[in-house]
Amino acid sequence: MTKVLYVHAKGGPPMGYALPRVAARSAVHLLALSDLPVDVAADPARLCASVVARGDADERDLVELIASRAREVGADAVITFSEYAVVAVAEASRLLGLRGAGPAAALARDKRLMRAAWEGRGIPQPRFTAVATERQLRAAATELPCPLLLKAAWSAGSTAHQIIEGPEDVRDAWERSRAVMTESARLGYAELHVGGAGEDFIVEEIVTGRAEEWFDGSGWGDYVSVEGVVVDGVFRPVCLSGRMPTVAPFTERAGITPAAVGTGAQARIVELARRAVEALGLENCGIHTEIKLGADGRMWVIETAARFGGAMTVPQIEEVFGLDMVAMFTDQLLGRPARWPSRALTPADAEGAAGSLVVLAVDGAGAPWPRRHLWDSASVIRSAPVGAGSTLSVVRESSLPDGTPVPVYDPAAGANTMAGLCLLSADRPQTVVRDLTALVDALPHILPADVTEGVRA
Numbered sequence: 288m289t290k291v292l293y294v295h296a297k298g299g300p301p302m303g304y305a306l307p308r309v310a311a312r313s314a315v316h317l318l319a320l321s322d323l324p325v326d327v328a329a330d331p332a333r334l335c336a337s338v339v340a341r342g343d344a345d346e347r348d349l350v351e352l353i354a355s356r357a358r359e360v361g362a363d364a365v366i367t368f369s370e371y372a373v374v375a376v377a378e379a380s381r382l383l384g385l386r387g388a389g390p391a392a393a394l395a396r397d398k399r400l401m402r403a404a405w406e407g408r409g410i411p412q413p414r415f416t417a418v419a420t421e422r423q424l425r426a427a428a429t430e431l432p433c434p435l436l437l438k439a440a441w442s443a444g445s446t447a448h449q450i451i452e453g454p455e456d457v458r459d460a461w462e463r464s465r466a467v468m469t470e471s472a473r474l475g476y477a478e479l480h481v482g483g484a485g486e487d488f489i490v491e492e493i494v495t496g497r498a499e500e501w502f503d504g505s506g507w508g509d510y511v512s513v514e515g516v517v518v519d520g521v522f523r524p525v526c527l528s529g530r531m532p533t534v535a536p537f538t539e540r541a542g543i544t545p546a547a548v549g550t551g552a553q554a555r556i557v558e559l560a561r562r563a564v565e566a567l568g569l570e571n572c573g574i575h576t577e578i579k580l581g582a583d584g585r586m587w588v589i590e591t592a593a594r595f596g597g598a599m600t601v602p603q604i605e606e607v608f609g610l611d612m613v614a615m616f617t618d619q620l621l622g623r624p625a626r627w628p629s630r631a632l633t634p635a636d637a638e639g640a641a642g643s644l645v646v647l648a649v650d651g652a653g654a655p656w657p658r659r660h661l662w663d664s665a666s667v668i669r670s671a672p673v674g675a676g677s678t679l680s681v682v683r684e685s686s687l688p689d690g691t692p693v694p695v696y697d698p699a700a701g702a703n704t705m706a707g708l709c710l711l712s713a714d715r716p717q718t719v720v721r722d723l724t725a726l727v728d729a730l731p732h733i734l735p736a737d738v739t740e741g742v743r744a
Contacts, residue, residue, distance in 0.1 A: 307330070425454060433453050435490050495582070512575055
């Protein structure tokens with residue numbers, strides 16, 4: 288029987304979803320680089336042939352740690368769904384002679400390398416500059432037109448984003464972004480292979496999107512993501528996911544599958560994603576490419592990741608298109624046939640629609656809730672104002688324990704301040720947008736008030 292080393296770290300599809308699907312295709316040995324989610328802590332013992340925690344290995348040891356564990360168990364493939372472990376797993380797979388993202392994996396992780404590769408190929412993207420010091424950031428703020436967006440080169444989940452309106456904002460933005468990266472590392476949301484990754488940043492121009500020129504209905508955000516894979520160096524698009532508008536500065540609130548754009552527009556978006564992915568030279572990996580949609584058909588590539596989309600993107604694809612991407616990718620790494628679609632699937636190919644909402648303590652306009660509340664899954668499911676034909680659930684693995692105070696939203700910390708993750712199924716994409724919009728408005732009325740707020744204050 289084949290054997291897979293499953294490298295777990297934070298981020299990516301929920302482990303409770305992904306691990307059983309890998310285990311259905313192969314014997315699994317688990318290497319945990321971060322703590323296992325409490326709600327699925329019993330699954331590894333039931334599903335895995337062995338479970339080993341990382342221990343005290345530092346960044347310099349990580350590739351060899353993964354490779355040595357793979358040798359010990361006789362792994363035929365090494366798999367991860369975490370942004371923070373992608374590069375280490377790719378390098379370990381190369382060392383072992385196994386299929387993986389390949390030597391260019393870092394280009395789909397380090398935004399400085401990624402943007403430079405695209406610049407050399409003429410891929411449309413926001414103008415940018417790599418910065419490593421406050422002095423370099425100050426110089427960039429005089430060379431590029433403000434407002435600008437400062438972001439960490441190795442970040443994920445919209446963390447450490449800071450908008451710079453002018454040179455006077457440079458010092459505070461620089462200090463705040465670096466502090467957030469330090470805190471993210473403490474929480475386990477940081478690059479696991481590259482030491483000092485929290486010190487690397489880029490600053491870029493802020494391009495203007497026009498969602499109303501791409502979507503028929505209202506409530507959509509001005510960018511999409513192209514989901515897919517690279518198979519032996521060939522990009523294979525699967526579908527598009529849409530978004531609701533971000534929360535300032537650019538924190539993702541919700542993703543919807545499929546994205547309700549027309550067939551012609553989708554073809555153009557997929558072709559731009561293809562150019563961006565091919566410019567990176569990846570070999571075998573998941574793909575998640577974000578593209579900003581502007582006026583008059585203009586587009587900009589924001590970033591590409593050599594892994595599947597996070598949160599509930601992959602479960603949403605399985606629900607509406609019937610594709611088990613985790614199982615298919617496992618087969619691909621093991622050298623088995625994996626029947627990826629011959630083209631990017633469209634809303635016409637879907638059975639219904641699905642979307643996931645990150646619960647943040649802000650209203651639909653991005654304003655903070657006036658009061659503090661406690662997270663309570665049962666209240667959300669019981670009282671959510673969704674349509675009669677829609678189904679809502681809470682992803683407990685990705686949510687705070689019931690009774691926990693909902694964190695105050697921090698624009699710089701992004702998704703680090705989320706309270707919960709909800710999954711909604713409906714008849715079509717516009718219904719998902721409508722229901723999730725209503726849920727955002729209702730949450731501060733649904734969730735119980737935090738009666739200890741005054742005591743804490």
